[in-house]
Amino acid sequence: MKYQIYGPETKNVPWQDKPENLVGAPVWRYSANPVIGRNPVEGVARIFNSAVMPYGDGFIGVFRGEQTNGIPAIYLGRSDDGINWNIDKDKIRFTDAEGKLFMPEYAYDPRLVKVEDDYYIIWCQDFYGASIGIAKTRDYKSFVRIENPFIPFNRNAVLFPRKINGKYMLLSRPSDSGHTPFGDIFLSESPDMTYWGKHRHVMSPNGNWWESLKIGSGATPIETSEGWLLFYHGVTGTCNGFVYSIGGAILDIDNPSIVKYRCETFLMTPQEWYEERGFVPNVCFPCATVQNSENGKIAIYYGAADSYVGLAFGYVDEIIDYIKDHSVVNDNDTEIGMR
Numbered sequence: 001m002k003y004q005i006y007g008p009e010t011k012n013v014p015w016q017d018k019p020e021n022l023v024g025a026p027v028w029r030y031s032a033n034p035v036i037g038r039n040p041v042e043g044v045a046r047i048f049n050s051a052v053m054p055y056g057d058g059f060i061g062v063f064r065g066e067q068t069n070g071i072p073a074i075y076l077g078r079s080d081d082g083i084n085w086n087i088d089k090d091k092i093r094f095t096d097a098e099g100k101l102f103m104p105e106y107a108y109d110p111r112l113v114k115v116e117d118d119y120y121i122i123w124c125q126d127f128y129g130a131s132i133g134i135a136k137t138r139d140y141k142s143f144v145r146i147e148n149p150f151i152p153f154n155r156n157a158v159l160f161p162r163k164i165n166g167k168y169m170l171l172s173r174p175s176d177s178g179h180t181p182f183g184d185i186f187l188s189e190s191p192d193m194t195y196w197g198k199h200r201h202v203m204s205p206n207g208n209w210w211e212s213l214k215i216g217s218g219a220t221p222i223e224t225s226e227g228w229l230l231f232y233h234g235v236t237g238t239c240n241g242f243v244y245s246i247g248g249a250i251l252d253i254d255n256p257s258i259v260k261y262r263c264e265t266f267l268m269t270p271q272e273w274y275e276e277r278g279f280v281p282n283v284c285f286p287c288a289t290v291q292n293s294e295n296g297k298i299a300i301y302y303g304a305a306d307s308y309v310g311l312a313f314g315y316v317d318e319i320i321d322y323i324k325d326h327s328v329v330n331d332n333d334t335e336i337g338m339r
């Protein structure tokens, strides 16, 4: 491999070989997508925008389940192969530190990451307005909520998988209380997952038409020898509403507010029926990856049309080279992000 992935060698990363007729970015869809279809669990109409990670010999995931009352909640699921999922019928039971039930009124777009000994679930919820909620677990049995990191309004928080310079690092996307016609990615740090500060700007919509309106972090950044590989979503506005595509960037390993490379073209944009047609048409919304550090295979989990979960694949070498070959960064990207 030309570039290293730092992290576990997940041998059973879901995978399908590259189709011969692939054009554009070196990212291809699983031919049997969507991997989670409609009405996947009793009382849940749709699952999408969900995160998974390796666990034991298989995989574990946190899923955005749109309940039949229309309210999103987070469900736990398990899988041997990362493709076929058993999702719990009951939503995750979050408690406070004393073990008392402490459920968010709604919760959506969960991300999942292990930092040291703890697994963190991070989502968007009501905190007198849309904001970020976090819980941690060590056993996937008890889920204890910790302090909300930010005041409203905020969405798309993504925690780095290790401390950087001794600090937890969280990407987020300050927003409004609605569907937010703007949005930049910021970075915040914490010594303890309670107090967040030293906020830095990471990147903004930069003039590329496919991401002209807003951007938001997607999957947990992947540590590589070139920097943090970040899959994010970029949104453009059309006369028929928003279109969500998947973009790629590489952030500096020690100062991730600095964007080293940023692909000026999308890596994936809605084109299949399950991305173009659904509750919200034209959405590809990445929330997680699993990767094999030995052979460089990456599987990307993304929400499709606010209705389904899709899988896409790529090799770290090809993806990084593609991002570098098509990289355009401006001062706004490369500066430390403090004004």
Ligand code: BMA
Binding pocket: 049, 108, 109, 179, 244, 280, 283, 285, 303, 306
């Ligand atoms: C965003 C979030 C996502 C959703 C997207 C498209 O604001 O709510 O959960 O996938 O809109 O509807």
